[in-house]
Amino acid sequence: MEAQAVWERLSKHGQSRNIQFRANVSLINTLAISKQWSKGLNLVEENLNNLKFIDDDELSQLGISATALFYNKLGQYELGLNYANKLDNLLLEGRNHCIAKHQVVEAKFYLKQLSFNSAELLDAITICKLNNEPIILSSIYTFMANLHLDMGNSQDAINLLLENLTNLENVNYVPILSHFYSLLSQAYFEIEENDKAKLYGQKAISIVDNMSHPVAEMIAYEVLYQIAVFDNNFEEALNYYIKFAEADKAYFDDLKTKYLAFQLAQHKAVEQKVQIELLNKQNKLLQASQRLAESETENNRLFMALLIMVISLLAIAAIRSNRNQKRLKHLAQIDSLTQIYNRGHFNTAAQDAMSACQVNQDNISCILFDLDKFKTINDNYGHACGDWVLKNVARTCKNIGRTNDIFARLGGEEFCIILSQCDAATAIQIAEDYRKAIENIDSSPSGYTFPITASFGVTDSEQSGYSVEALTGHADNAMYLAKSTGRNKVCNYADVQASKESCSVII
Numbered sequence: 349m350e351a352q353a354v355w356e357r358l359s360k361h362g363q364s365r366n367i368q369f370r371a372n373v374s375l376i377n378t379l380a381i382s383k384q385w386s387k388g389l390n391l392v393e394e395n396l397n398n399l400k401f402i403d404d405d406e407l408s409q410l411g412i413s414a415t416a417l418f419y420n421k422l423g424q425y426e427l428g429l430n431y432a433n434k435l436d437n438l439l440l441e442g443r444n445h446c447i448a449k450h451q452v453v454e455a456k457f458y459l460k461q462l463s464f465n466s467a468e469l470l471d472a473i474t475i476c477k478l479n480n481e482p483i484i485l486s487s488i489y490t491f492m493a494n495l496h497l498d499m500g501n502s503q504d505a506i507n508l509l510l511e512n513l514t515n516l517e518n519v520n521y522v523p524i525l526s527h528f529y530s531l532l533s534q535a536y537f538e539i540e541e542n543d544k545a546k547l548y549g550q551k552a553i554s555i556v557d558n559m560s561h562p563v564a565e566m567i568a569y570e571v572l573y574q575i576a577v578f579d580n581n582f583e584e585a586l587n588y589y590i591k592f593a594e595a596d597k598a599y600f601d602d603l604k605t606k607y608l609a610f611q612l613a614q615h616k617a618v619e620q621k622v623q624i625e626l627l628n629k630q631n632k633l634l635q636a637s638q639r640l641a642e643s644e645t646e647n648n649r650l651f652m653a654l655l656i657m658v659i660s661l662l663a664i665a666a667i668r669s670n671r672n673q674k675r676l677k678h679l680a681q682i683d684s685l686t687q688i689y690n691r692g693h694f695n696t697a698a699q700d701a702m703s704a705c706q707v708n709q710d711n712i713s714c715i716l717f718d719l720d721k722f723k724t725i726n727d728n729y730g731h732a733c734g735d736w737v738l739k740n741v742a743r744t745c746k747n748i749g750r751t752n753d754i755f756a757r758l759g760g761e762e763f764c765i766i767l768s769q770c771d772a773a774t775a776i777q778i779a780e781d782y783r784k785a786i787e788n789i790d791s792s793p794s795g796y797t798f799p800i801t802a803s804f805g806v807t808d809s810e811q812s813g814y815s816v817e818a819l820t821g822h823a824d825n826a827m828y829l830a831k832s833t834g835r836n837k838v839c840n841y842a843d844v845q846a847s848k849e850s851c852s853v854i855i
Contacts, residue, residue, distance in 0.1 A: 376391050385610070395415065416428050425455040429452065429459065446476040446479045453466075483524060493531045509531060548568075549572045553591075566595040566596050702814050702815070705768055714806070716824055719786075804830055804839065
C-alpha cells in the first residue's frame with residue numbers, strides 16, 4: 349500500500365513525463381493483481397495516450413507489456429493479444445521477450461486459438477527456458493495441461509505436470525503451484541486413481557488457505573466432492589460441495605466485476621464523445637443533455653447488471669453441461685483400458701472416413717494386428733501383466749501413428765488402424781514401423797521378462813473396395829497369413845490372394 353501511494357504521487361506530480369509514465373506502469377501491474385479494474389482501465393487509457401511521447405524504448409516496451417497483462421487479467425483477451433503481438437514484434441531480449449511470448453500464449457489459450465503445434469507455444473517455452481524463468485514456464489505448462497485434459501489425454505497432463513512440479517515447488521509460487529495441484533487432482537480423477545486425486549486436491553486447498561485462487565479451489569473442491577460421493581461419505585461430500593459452490597460463486601462474481609468494469613469504461617468513452625459533439629452543436633441544451641446522459645447511464649447500469657446476472661447463470665449451466673457431455677462422450681468412445689477408440693466408435697469413425705475417401709476417390713488403407721501368443725502371457729504371468737502389455741502396445745503405437753489415423757482396440761488383443769489418403773505400400777511401411785516398435789517394448793517394468801510381438805495384415809481400397817467390412821475382413825485374412833507363416837511379420841492382402849507371395853520379413 350505504501351508503494352502504491354508513492355507511485356500515485358509520482359503519477360500526478362512526477363518531474364517528467366517519463367517518470368509519470370513509469371509510475372503508471374507500476375500502478376497498472378499492481379491494480380491488476382489487486383483487481384481494481386476501473387482505476388486500472390483509466391491508467392491504461394492514460395498511458396496509451398502518452399505512449400507516443402515516450403522516447404525511451406525500454407520504457408515503451410514496459411508500457412505495452414503492462415497493457416497486455418492488464419487486458420489479459422481483465423479477461424479481454426482480444427485486446428490483450430493485440431498488445432502482446434505489438435510487444436512481440438519489437439526486438440526484445442531477455443526477460444521482456446519471455447513475458448511477451450507468455451502473454452501471447454495466455455491470450456490465445458483463452459481465445460481457443462492455441463494448440464500443441466502452435467509456433468507461439470513452442471517459441472515461448474524455448475525463450476523462457478533460455479532466460480531461466482521457471483514461474484512463467486510453469487504458467488505456460490498449466491495451459492498445456494488444460495489442452496491435454498480438453499483432449500481427454502489425462503495421462504499426458506499428469507506426465508507434463510509431474511515433470512515440472514519439483515522446480516515449481518522449489519520456487520513455491522502459490523498461485524501457479526495451487527493450479528498445478530488442482531490440475532493433477534482432476535487428471536488423476538479422470539483416470540480413476542482416486543487416492544492420488546484426493547492427495548493433490550487436498551494439497552491445492554491447503555496452500556490457498558486464506559488466499560483467493562478460485563479456479564484452483566473450484567477444480568480441487570469439485571474433485572474432492574465427487575470422490576467423497578464415490579466413497580459414500582456424504583457428510584464430507586456436502587462440506588466439499590459447499591466449498592466448491594463458494595469458490596464457484598467467487599469465480600463468477602470476479603467475472604461479473606471484470607465485465608461490468610470494462611463495459612462501464614466503454615460506455616464512458618462513448619458517452620464522452622457524444623457529449624463533446626452535443627457541446628459543440630447545442631451549447632444551450634447542455635444541462636438538459638447532462639441530465640439525460642445521467643439518466644441513461646443509470647438505466648444502462650441497471651440493464652448491464654441484469655444482463656450480467658443472466659449471462660452468468662447461462663455460463664454456469666453451459667460449463668457444467670459441457671463437462672458432462674465431454675465425460676459421456678469419452679466413456680462412449682474410448683476403451684477404458686488402453687485409452688484409444690473402442691470397437692463401437694471405430695465402426696462409426698471408419699465409415700465416415702470411408703465415405704469421405706470414396707467421394708474424393710482417395711485411397712484408404714486398413715492395418716489390423718494381433719499380439720502373438722498373448723494367451724500364453726496371460727496364462728504364465730497373469731491378467732494384470734496382460735493388461736500392462738495391452739496398455740503399453742496402445743501407447744507405443746499411438747505415439748508413432750499419424751494424427752488423423754483412426755486407431756482402435758477391436759477386442760482382446762486385436763487392434764485396427766484406418767489410414768485415409770494412404771495406399772497399401774505406404775500402409776505396409778507404417779505397419780512395419782508399428783511391428784518394430786512393439787518388438788522393442790521392454791517388458792521388464794511389468795515384473796517379468798518376455799518377448800512382445802504382433803502379426804499384421806494390410807489392405808487398401810484398391811484391393812478391397814470402399815467397405816469397412818471388406819477392408820477389415822481382408823486385413824484379417826492377411827493377418828492370419830502372417831500368423832501361419834511365422835508370426836511377427838506384415839502381410840498384404842495380395843499375399844493371401846497369391847498364397848505364396850512374400851511377406852515383410854523381420855528386420
